[in-house]
Amino acid sequence: MQEDLERVLFDEATILHRLDELAAEISADYRNRDLTVIAILNGSIIFMADLLRRIPLPLKLDCLSVASYHGGTVTTGEIVFRQLALPDVHGRHILILDDILDSGVTLAAIREKLTAEQPRSVKICVLLRKVKGRLRPVDADYVGFNIGDEFVVGYGLDYLENYRNLPCIGVLRKDRCRSCLTSTDL
Ligand code: IMP
Ligand code: MG
Secondary structure, three states, X not given: OHHHEEEEEEOHHHHHHXXXXXXXXXXXXXOOOOEEEEEEEOOOHHHHHHHHOOOOOOEEEEEEEEEEEEEOOEEEEEXXXXXXXXXXXXXXXXXXXXXXXXXXXXXXXXXXXXXXXXXXXXXXXXXXXXXXXOOOOOOOOEEEEEEOOOOEEEOOEOEOOEOOOOOOEEEEOHHHOOOOOOEEEO
């Protein structure tokens, strides 16, 4: 798998070191609050598992499964919520966890949907944030790493459902991307 990468951006040790810092920041901010973490499947699974074990606070965990449809490696803007019922977030402090903030379409839709359930607060934590213009006005409150506008895989991030189990994060080689990508799970 690693041979399909053009280059490694963050190796496992670098990612875990950064998670120590992020977890300390989040733990300080949510001390004595009713925290509910909403992890967005599938992309945030590995990030969630490593991050949450570094947060020594009582918290609730729920997951949302969302599909975004892509043309090539670009989001088209269509978001489908797979659950019939949303997690019960009324009156709670919500922290949404996702793998990557790209166009912003997905996180804006998720934030809108959860906000309608009247939580006490909503914040967003992403492992990666692409430094680029967004289609929707959304930003993350906690960011693992800023990256350029390149297609990356590994540590939960996929290309056609592959590479999620790579322990590092890297830029996929162009000759490994098929030109027409129809849909991916988050
Ligand atoms: P957005 O709606 O454009 O912000 O895209 C969000 C989703 O697209 C993420 O949760 C990922 O599943 C996927 N995505 C965006 N950029 C990348 C990438 O570079 N690698 C893998 N998945 C990506
Ligand atoms: Mg994906």
